[in-house]
Amino acid sequence: MKRRDMGKKWLKAAALLLCVAMIGLWTSGCALVKVNGVRDRAQVIAEINGKKIKKDVFNNTMAYMALTYSVNGQSMPTGSDLKTLKQDTYDQLIQTEIFAAKAKKDKQKVDEAAQRKAGQKAYKSLKKEAGKKYSGLLDTYLTTDKSFAAFMEDNAVTTAYAQKAVAQYDKKLSKNPDAFLNTAVGTVEGKKVSHSEYYYQMIQQTLSAYASSGQAPSADSATQKQLGRKAFKAINTEGKWIAYCKKHDIKITKAAIDKQNDALTSYTRQFFQSDSVLKSYLAENFEGFNLDAYKKEQRKSAKAAAAKKAVQDKIYSGVKVTDKAMEDYYNDHKDTYSPSTVSACHILTTNKKLAQEIYQKAKNVRSKRAFEKIMDEYKDNDKVEEAKDLGAFKSSDMVENFSKAAFSANKNSVVGPIQTSYGYHVIYVYDKSSGSKDSWKNHKAALKKAVQKEKGKPEYQKLSKKFNKATRLRMDNPIQSASELYADKLKKTFKVKTYEKRIR
Secondary structure, eight states: OOSSOOHHHHHHHOSSOSOGGGTTSOOSOOOOOOOOHHHHHHSEEEEETTEEEEHHHHHHHHHHHHHHHHHTTOOOOOHHHHHHHHHHHHHHHHHHHHHHHHHHHTTOOOOHHHHHHHHHHHHHHHHHHHTTHHHHHHHHTTOOHHHHHHHHHHHHHHHHHHHHHHHHHHHHHHHOTHHHHTSEEEEETTEEEEHHHHHHHHHHHHHHHHHHHSSOOOOSHHHHHHHHHHHHHHHHHHHHHHHHHHHTTOOOOHHHHHHHHHHHHHHHHTTOSSHHHHHHHHHHHSTTOOHHHHHHHHHHHHHHHHHHHHHHHHHHHTSOOOHHHHHHHHHHTHHHHSSOEEEEEEEEESOHHHHHHHHHHHTTOOSHHHHHHHHHHHTTOTTEEEEEEEEEEEGGGSOHHHHHHHHHSOTTEEEEEEEETTEEEEEEEEEEEOOOOOOGGGGHHHHHHHHHHHHHHHHHHHHHHHHHOOOSEEEOSSOOOHHHHHHHHHHHHTTOEEOGGGGO
8 A cells, every 4th residue: 555665474474585565566578788797796885884785686686577477478577667677676675684684793593504595495496487488587787697696695684683683672662662653654734644643544535435436445645645645635635624513512422433433334344244353454554553553543534523413403494494494395305205115126336347247147027036146146246245035125224326226126126236335235126015195294393403504504515615726735755665764764774875876
């Protein structure tokens, strides 16, 4: 989810190799200008505590990536994607060297002989898999077999030391995650946005994108930046609803917050079936942002949702309603208040593509028995939330979009996919009943609320539009992970000098 938030995963993903975390992010080819390889590899690209890091480490890292791409049937990137890859590779290389220096300073132990042996084994395996392409790819990245073999051994040792430092830092971070989570990642309208707020809202933006498209958003920097801006705006909007309630003395009850929090928990459960699954996801993707921090941010978001509902209720309840207005509304919405019923089955999924697949299979069905066979086919699918016979229901029993579709459909016909807040529905209507005659006077309480909503909606929407706007939005670029911030701190300790222009 974060283009460069890979400090911890970089080291944990492969005990031997620096660059595994980036494989698969790009898929096009690569070429470098041919120069004198010996001179090129001898260039100093960084200094850490006086130790010179030469370009041969970078060249061999790039060669390793190219070889790995090749054995997986992929090509290296070109153009701006290559530029990004090289910069990220350089940053992670320096970060790993810094962590290794920290471990050595702290006199942590690593079995160097065992690591070198493992590195040598990995080198032989990769060389064998690459086959005839091996020598050519080394030439492309201005390195040699001897240099690459030495790199694989040295890198295994360096990575092992770096992992020791990261493990030590992880323990410190787990004891006091707030020290990191409360640090700012930018501001919106002059207010600080913390890592914790940002991470929570980034997850919500990602889940929303997944729910609408059926797939996770792209990991490219442009898409992630766009999601980040949406996250900042959401944080700003939520704060405004709470502030509005405080300013206008509108009470936000604990019960209202609990209700919204339960709704958010149910929504999250559509993607993460248990706390343990969510916990693993957080650990893998958002360093330092644990389950407790997530639930704390969810509670804040629930308070904002409760505040928004409280403002809405305040606006609607202030609208005066006449009998004539209620009668007119009833006449315009008879289906909603009529005792008429529809009997239907449905299949519900949050995956749009799957919903379309189900509809294509069911659209010509003309019997309940045939639709039930399709329900049986999909009911055990992990992406299907529900496949059942709903029986008879009134229009008011269901959410608006669902009712409109079901009551508009002909008997023994299929409609869909119909989107609601629950997901996408494919509906089979197998019976319809007109019910008895009715009068608006039988629904006065419900009609009053409906008219208040209709009349008060413009004022509420105007306020919503105002709160959804965000000015003076500033995001850190990039937004750093806990490990990256720690590495930056260590740069001063180890008097790090970087010469990244030499990798271009």
